[in-house]
Amino acid sequence: MLTVNAIAATSATDPLVRTTVERRDLGPRDILIEISYAGICHSDIHTVRGEWGEVPYPLTVGHEIVGHVREVGNAVTRHALGDRVGVGCMVNSCRDCDNCKAGYEQYCLQGNVGTYASADRDGTVTQGGYSTHIVVDEDFVLRVPESIPHHAAAPLLCAGITTYSPLAHWKAGPGKRVAVVGMGGLGHMGVKIAVAMGAEVTVLSQTLGKKDDGLAFGAAHYYATSDPATFETLRNTFDLIINTVSVPVDMKAYLSLLRLDGTLVSVGAPPEPLPVEVFTLFNNRRSFAGSSIGGIAETQEMLDFCAENGIAPEVEVIGADAVNKAYERVLKSDVRYRFVIDVDSLR
């Protein structure tokens, strides 16, 4: 067992504190990763604040992880000492159900093993990436291309794949009008990826405060959702809307923006329901869908796609002691566009 430095939440309301967590001894197919950077996802905040249900405190969160391979089990073949690697939201799954066999480990019918707050195969609670090291089965470790700046790569492991997967599934590409609602961590990656896929991209943000950034990321249009005229102007416009907002939004207003056979995909995960009026779906034969992260093979595909297209997250690198302040800023939509913890500050 390895005891390593970490930051943990001890309750829904207290600030995160420095602590240590235990990492298991390496099994034959395990990899010990020395973590360099860990992104702060809004899901970390929902989780530690107990918004999604009971939390096994003390809990170290973090599921946007990049680092280097420092030790490998004796049967490891996929990664080698020194490789630059990443870990996202899952560290295992049953591998045997129909969904796992089809490469959709995120939809494992037994429930995937989350990077934190999940029951690991040895019965312990998984602890996430706000930590100096992690031990993960090699099949759930991704190769991070060297051309992606190291300090900026971590958010691809959640924000990147969570937007790439629905954009790829619903075929964002040339001739498609795609809107991204909310330009935070997920949203700004959604814009960059949809642009790289060739779609005509519109940002729907609360205000025009980040318009210059949105256009610089390649969006063709940028509208403020605080202006009711936006919903008149854009009625019946989009083939695909990716909603990344962390609180409930007015579904009728956003569904009305879909053209014939358009789909609104919610990746934002507020704890409250998102009520839908069926008549809004009847018009234009609209669909309302959800999407959860992405499979392991698809996550590798996304990392390679971002490397090939020169796409990387926009990050603000912080030290471990700035995490609580960063949480407050994320909650105020004051993030451009992802906080990333420099894990050297924990050593």
Ligand code: NAP
């Ligand atoms: P984030 O950085 O906080 O971005 C959310 C954005 O939503 C904000 O930047 C803001 O964009 C907009 N927003 C916030 N409050 C709003 C309000 N009251 N009204 C309207 N818009 C508001 O969060 P994130 O890390 O991207 O995560 C977004 C959501 O996705 C969270 O709920 C998270 O748990 C969820 N998530 C889901 C998955 C999945 O697998 N489905 C994976 C990761 C995260 P503007 O300032 O541009 O308006």
Ligand code: ZN
């Ligand atoms: Zn996340």
Ligand code: ZN
């Ligand atoms: Zn499974």
